[in-house]
Amino acid sequence: MLKLEHLVKDYYTGDEIVHAIRDLSVTFRDNEFVSILGPSGCGKTTLLNIIGGLDNYNSGNLIINGRSTRDYTDKDWDTYRNHRIGFVFQSYNLIMHQTVLQNVALSMALTDVPKEEREKRAAAALEKVGLKDQLNKKPTQMSGGQMQRVAIARALVNDPEILLADEPTGALDSHTSVQIMDLLKEIAQDRLVIMVTHNPELAQSYSTRIIRLKDGEIVSDSDPAADEEEVQNARGSLKKPSMKFRTALSLSFNNLLTKKGRTLLTAFAGSIGIIGIGLIMSLSNGMQGYIDRVEQDTMTSYPISIEDNTMDMSVLMSAMMTGSDEEKQPYDGTVRSRAFADKLLGSIADTEKNNLTAFRKYLQSPEGKELKETASAIEYNYGITMHVYNEHAQGDKLVTVSPNGLMEELGMSDMISLRNQFMGGMSSSMPGSEVWKALPAEDSLRDQEYELLDGRWPESEEEVMLEVDENGEISDFTLYSLGLMNQSELVQNYRDLQAQKTDEIEPGDPVSFASDELLGMEFTLVPNSDLYRKVGDIWVNESGDEEFVADAVKEDGRTLKIAGIMKPKETSLGTPHTMGGVWYDRSLETWLRDEGKNSDIVKEQMEHKDINVFTGRKFGDSTELSAADLTPEQQMVLASMSQQELMDYMASYNDAANATYDSNLAKLGIYDEDTPTSIELYADTFEDKEKIGDLITVYNEQQQAEGNDANVISYNDTVGAMMSGVSDIINIISYVLMAFVGISLVVSSIMIGIITYISVLERVKEIGILRAMGASKRDVSNVFNAETFIIGLLSGLLGVGLTVLLNIPISLVIQKVTGVAGIARMPVAGGVILVLVELVLTMVAGLIPAQMAARKDPVQALRSE
Known part of the structure; x- marks a missing residue:
């Protein structure tokens, strides 16, 4: 039952008040067809909007099924309109970008009715108004009468208690109007229908009750409801409407x-x-x-290298670049000295010894796990010098490949040695470097740096690799050093240049080799211990005796063969420059060590750890050799030597006088895996490299905290410092x-x-x-x-x-x-x-x-x- 008590509605237009509804009271039955008549502006539509909950009243009361609406919230009005009210408008008010079915089903979407049920109920409502075959049409494709039927179906789909129709036939012809009114009359049989109309004939023909308004007041009511007729028709608790966001998306998407x-x-x-x-x-x-x-390419080329003896390069660079630390004075006619030589020599002398044994142990321990995992690869070097020869070199001479005999022949070995002392590892790519080098121990690092061109990677220690550049070329310096070009001719040309017999060295004709000529090419490795001969109680280095070396190559040498040809991989910086060379597998160092351990000289040195086998004296006795110190047997041997051989012998002896037990073993190819001479830590990025540096700092702080200052690690990272800010x-x-x-x-x-x-x-x-x-x-x-x-x-x-x-x-x-x-x-x-x-x-x-x-x-x- 719907009841209005003393309802008042005023509008404010500027400074004027429009009294739309004046103290209006009326009661509506649950089942009747009520027509509201009256002239324009008498408040008909306002009354309809108030009943429908679209407009608010100023005073009075609207009672719905016995409940006052004075304390209704916005949610209550929304629920009321969704469940109890159905609207039919004169202009249809359909959403044009939605289909007929979507228009009718939309009100159910507000209460989260499942889509399948929504469509089923909407289709049934459309069928009831005679539009069963029009479900998927858009409103713009329909006549006025059909659109009004859609509006009626939409109003009925939620089975409302009240149907409000505002001039439902105002935009229709007479024939269609009759059809719509017949439909409304049928609907009014089981619910309240309130229709606003200007057509008294339609009202008389179809309505069961006519209410006339004038100036916002009821002037007549053909069948007023008595108080005793009031009926409570509450549906109980109604679900509050709430549109799902997907429904909002559907509406907006169709509009767009x-x-x-x-x-x-x-x-x-x-x-x-x-x-x-x-x-x-x-x-x-x-x-x-x-x-x-x-970064990755740079990090691969320039790892963090920790040497057993490290010189502080920052001091050296400071000496070369900044000069004196004293306050600068402008020229005043006096020429003053600037400290450079002292700083330079001081930086060379100020080397720090790193305990790599302790650091390697740390890397292998759980404490060093993070540092080990941060590094993409870790390489341990042991400073092993291999003695490799080419018996089949160009010319008649046995060529010493390692250590590089070409530099010795050219008389540059001392200069190279001095330069290496100053430049350290930075000189590795300069002429004079060894052409016999070790491949990375980890295959991942090898595959990251090099690309196989021909043949295969080494599968055993006797297989080596030949390196060429991206064009398949090797520098002539390397070819001379390997004995693939006539070394004697280069040496003679150089001597002629020094003797001013010629103004320049004419470059030789380019040479070329088929891959088949190089694959399988042989070199010979002689164990270091086999290059020494015992004379009396001491062992003499015979590596300078060509005949002795030739015999050692034939009798004791191990044949090594080129298994493949490789080149440096192209990087983002381009293909790295290389002079070429031969690279061996690290397992060859293990073989060399094992061979040396079985030799007499090594056994003798290990049995007498306090005696230097090269001098016969205790380690630390640096007294130079004199004739009085020689045994008769040594004197007989020396007597048979030429003057040059004797000088070499004496020099070798005196050099060995300052040796240590460990240096003697290293010279003989014996090394301890726990005591590397250098450790190289590779990183893929500068962030990883910086983290490695931080973790080394953590290690150093830990060692200092434990009182192990001797274990603190010092290293240089010049390249990283120059590029870290990019x-x-x-x-x-x-x-x-x-x-x-x-x-x-x-x-x-x-x-x-x-x-x-x-x-x-x-x-x-x-x-x-x-x-x-x-x-x-x-x-x-x-x-x-x-x-x-x-x-x-x-x-x-x-x-x-x-x-x-x-x-x-x-x-x-x-x-x-x-x-x-x-x-x-x-x-x-x-x-x-x-x-x-x-x-x-x-x-x-x-x-x-x-x-x-x-x-x-x-x-x-x-x-x-």
Whole structure:
């Protein structure tokens, strides 16, 4: 039962008050067809809107099934409209971008009725009004009468207690009007139908009760309801309507489809900022990837190297670059000295000894696990000098490949030795370096640095690799050193140049080798211990005796064969420069050590740890050799020597006088795996390299805390210090550019907010329709939030997609100019973040228009066109 008591409704228009409803009281039965007649402006529609919960009254009371509505909240009114009221309007008020079925089912979506049930009930309602075959049509494809039937089906689908019809036949012809009125009369048989009309004939023909209004008051009532007729018809607790976000998405998506062109242009405009940031991010990511590759290549070429004796290179560089620390004075006619030599010599003398035995033990322990895992590879070197010869060298001479005999022949060995003392490992790529080198112990590091061109990788210690450059070339210096070109000719030319017999050395004709000629080429390794001969009580180094060495090569040498040809891998910095050489597998060092342990000289040295086998004296006795010290047997041997041999013998003896037990074993090829001479720590990135440095610092602090100052590690990382800031510079530039481009992103988001506001203005009537069906203010807000969500998502995806496409030509142009490929690459995570950022900014920009839509007066919204 619906009851109005002393209802008053006033409107304020400027300074004037319009009294729309004046102290109106009326009671409606649960089942009747009531027509409300009266002239325009008498308050008919206002009364209908108040009954329907679209408009509020100023005073009085509206009682629904015995409950006053004075304390109704917005949610209560929404629930009331959704469950108890059905509206039929003169202008139909259908949502034009929805199908007929969707229009009718929409009110059920507000109460989360399952989709299948919604469609079933909506189809049944449409069938009831005679539109069974029109379900998928749009309202624009239907006649006025058909659209009004759709409106009636929509009003009935939730089985409301009250049907409110505002001029339902006002826009219809007479024939259609009769059909609609017949339908309303049938509906009124089991519910209350209240119709506002200007047509008294229709009211007389179909209504069971006629109420006439004038100036907001009832002037007549053909069949007033008595108080005793009041019936309580409560349905119990009703579910409060709440639109699912997917329903809001569906509404907004269908609306956007009606404006495809504008939607795409809006999305494109919104994507411009994303494209700008995306391109910067792509270039930054590509540059970072390039830097990472450079880092990895650099780290591979320049690992952290910890020597058993380390010179502080920073002091040396400071001496060379900064000069004196004294206060500078301008020239005043006096020429003053600047400290350089003292600093230079001081830096050389100020070497620190590293306890690599303790450090290696730390790396193998659980405490050093993090440092070991941070390093991509760890190489242990033992300072082993191999004696390798080429019996089949060009010319008639036995060529000493290792140690490099060419430098000895040219008289440059002393100069190279001195330079190595100053430059350390930095001289490894300069002429005079050994051409016989060790491959990385770890295959992963080998495969990272080198590429196999022909043959295979070593499968045993007697197989070695020949290194060439990217063009398959080897420097002639290396070929001479390996005996593949006539070494004697080069030496003679050099001597002629020194003797001024010629002004220059004419380069020889280029030589070439088929891979078959090189694969299988043999070298001979002689164990270090086999190059010594015992004379009396001492052992004499015979490596300078060509005849002795030749015999050792034939009798004691091990044949080594070239198994494959390799080249350095091309890196982001280009293919590394190489002079070529022969590389052996580390297992050969183990073989050399095991062979040496079985020799007489090593056994003798190990049995007498306090006696130097090369002098016959105790270690530490540095007294030079004199004739009185020689035994008769030694004197006989020396007597048979030539003068040069005797001088060599004496020099060898005196050099050995300052030796130690460990240095003697190292000279004989014997090493302890727990005592390396250097440790190389490889890292893939500068971050890892810095972390390794930090972990070494942690190790040093731990050793100092435990009182083991002798175990503190000192090392130099000049290359890392020079290149560590590159990534930071790229990141700073990228962030600054992104900040500038981000302005366009904000501007585009504001523009989307404006477009959303325009959409609100275009969909005002839709707002009124949704409110009439029971949609809350929040539901209306969500409809427009859903629209900005779709546009924001489309803008983000469009921006990222266009960025990916633009990266293709940008990368090609950069590759053509710089030779660096794939420099513009959008990171997947970055693309996702950009889409989310665009989505959030768009949603924020659309909040104000959405709130404006939610605050729209539903009555005013329904009147808009």
